[in-house]
Amino acid sequence: GEDVEQSLFLSVxxxxxxxxxxxxxxxxxxxxxWYKQEPGAGLQLxxxxxxxxxxxxxxxxxVLLNKKxxxxxxxxxxxxxxxxxxxxxxxxGKLIFGQGTELSVKP
Amino acid sequence: GAVVSQHPSRVICKSGTSxxxxxxxxxxxxxxxxxxxxFPKQSLMLMATSNEGSKATYEQGVEKDKFLINHASxxxxxxxxxxxxxxxxxxYICSARTPWTGGKHTGxxxxxxGSRLTxx
Numbered sequence: 667g668e669d670v671e672q673s674l675f676l677s678v679x680x681x682x683x684x685x686x687x688x689x690x691x692x693x694x695x696x697x698x699x700w701y702k703q704e705p706g707a708g709l710q711l712x713x714x715x716x717x718x719x720x721x722x723x724x725x726x727x728x729v730l731l732n733k734k735x736x737x738x739x740x741x742x743x744x745x746x747x748x749x750x751x752x753x754x755x756x757x758x759g760k761l762i763f764g765q766g767t768e769l770s771v772k773p
Numbered sequence: 774g775a776v777v778s779q780h781p782s783r784v785i786c787k788s789g790t791s792x793x794x795x796x797x798x799x800x801x802x803x804x805x806x807x808x809x810x811x812f813p814k815q816s817l818m819l820m821a822t823s824n825e826g827s828k829a830t831y832e833q834g835v836e837k838d839k840f841l842i843n844h845a846s847x848x849x850x851x852x853x854x855x856x857x858x859x860x861x862x863x864x865y866i867c868s869a870r871t872p873w874t875g876g877k878h879t880g881x882x883x884x885x886x887g888s889r890l891t892x893x
Contacts, residue, residue, distance in 0.1 A: 706889075711881065711883060761807065761819065763817045
């Protein structure tokens with residue numbers, strides 16, 4: 667079945683760039699998503715990318731998609747302490763989620 | 774942007790009682806909504822797909838008699854945890870997909886804020 671994998675933790679210093687990686691298995695996915703979850707809260711859609719795109723930029727966020735390797739990444743430029751959260755990538759119509767990457771931003 | 778509202782955000786109940794959680798799409802009609810469950814420090818697990826006007830489609834391993842889903846209108850889906858037990862304590866999250874309109878909405882999935890259920 668479909669599977670989505672992420673690394674569990676990432677720690678960066680404030681002002682640095684963060685790169686969160688994700689690999690997926692379902693090559694038929696039309697959309698791939700990035701969500702942010704703050705403690706005790708629901709999910710916030712950060713951005714998404716169509717499968718026919720290689721890159722999408724939205725302010726501080728850059729999504730890169732390598733369809734050949736089934737690899738998705740989220741780059742957060744100038745990471746702030748408010749970016750500390752768990753980030754989930756997800757694929758497909760029903761959304762299969764990765765385990766989530768906990769981003770910790772140190773001042 | 775589109776908003777999906779869940780209610781209640783927190784609920785505590787006694788073992789054996791039933792609890793209903795509502796999921797509403799506030800500014801769009803959603804023919805399909807999804808219900809997820811999230812255990813602490815873990816990812817979201819899709820429980821079922823809620824289809825307006827028809828039966829929900831449950832994922833493997835999810836008891837449909839335990840987790841009753843009703844999608845009675847294009848803006849409301851409900852999840853009822855029947856005869857709740859402590860092991861049902863979890864964070865339940867719904868999502869709704871915007872329709873394709875070629876304009877404002879392009880089939881994105883938006884999530885509610887989640888409902889934390891604690892069964893004593």
